Amino acid sequence: MALLGPNGAGKTTLLRQVAGQLVPTSGRIDVAGVDMVRYPLRAKHFLSVIPQECEPRLDLTVEEHVRYFALLKGDRRSIGEEVPRLLADTGLSEHRNKLVRELSGGLRRRVLIAVALSGASTRVLLLDEPTTGVDPEARRSVWRLIDGLRARRIGILLTTHYIEEAEYLADRIVIVNDGHIVAEGTVDEIRNRLPYGGRLEIRGLDHLSPSAADVVADLERRYRVGLRIGNSERLEIPDPFQNGVVSDLSRLTACGVPATLSPVSLEDAYLAMVGGQEANLT
């Protein structure tokens, strides 16, 4: 499950409460059936956390880091087999003897993921912006790693500012704004809350021929203009796969107007929900 929301929406606060770092002012948090507020030490046996922008300890080797934190979390009898497996699962085996300070940002994030995966009793994994500050290649490698955890059948709750990350990783999305949940569901369910199904993006509005200007004006009468920036605009259309819409696109391209047709994205829905356009939602 991914938590999406603007800065200050309450994503990290919620995650820190679930992780037992903050005490909630009201309500109840159960982790694997254990009350986190009343029995934090017992509840923490069932969860693993990667805090936002967390740096692992720099003067330990990768193997030492994973081993010591795994020992603090779990069962020391299985540690001899568990650490090599964790290093292999996270692609860190070849770096096992390097100091953490010698690793790139992406590999350091993997060290924290390896720690988080230790302990046989883990039922919930909390990831607070797991790929913030890492380059696009490392981000995708962390995504593949997180995606691979589905097989372990543990619940994963992650916060992110990257819509693409939520779409790639999450089965369910929760959008929060100002401390409240404004939408919850699968990516499709959230996209379907928009009153339109696609968007027609038209570029080059500042140098339209007279015939092209007529076509654009006709389209603007028929469809709502959702966004206009510089010399481009975005029209909201009911269904991008309808024959009429496709012929509208053909009319534009026949006049030499660059245009693209696409279905609505999660980002469109997100912006509508947190950008004060709730009235546009069904």
Next chain:
Amino acid sequence: MTLVETIRQVGTATRMLLVESTRALGIVLGFTIIFPIGILFFLNVLVAPAVRTQVVVGTIMMEMALLNVNSLAQTMGQDKQSKIFDLWVSLPVSPVVYTFSNALSMLPFSLASALVTLAVAVYGFGVPLAIGTLPLLVGGLILVWGSTMGVGFLIGAYGRSPRQINSYAQLVGVILTFFAPVFYPVTILPLPLQAVAYVWPLTWGSTFLVGILHGSGSAVLLGGSVLAGFVAFWFILIGLGVRWRQA
């Protein structure tokens, strides 16, 4: 959580922190060995031989206390900045494990520093010390160390940034130096300040250690008991999770 599990976690965390310290061993050893010898030499040049024992006691106590307070507070500050503190709080470990392990990982260095200072004092400046009292002395130093553990924890827990934590630690260092009469007898302070001085664990540490060096059993008993009380107080306070989970 059982006591055995807690002790096991303390052992694991202390080992981890010691391994880290050994990666910067030069700096740690330089600080713990050269610094106290310098202070001791300086004080012995300026201080009359009559109060030399008190000065030695003061120096080794400051090594035990200040290194403990400073390193614990600053480690917490760094851990908060790097967000690894959040990871610690999310682990199934109590605040006692985190605090005690951090303090314990610096204890060998403080203790080595104090013992080097003591050796220089005994062999270099003729401060009297019966070898038989050495175990009691080491025990006393550990009590002094334990009695200041909570001070470092509170500074680290309440400080909002490493810079603020550093400032608090410096301030507490100055207060400990001047208001706890470790370099001079408590009796030379005005009465109201004597009352304030007895609130600080180092005053009792001074009573304890001077008692050992002068062979006063009652001072050892009184100082030791109060120091043990401080240690117990900090364990309870830290164990209650003060500022561990934030409200």
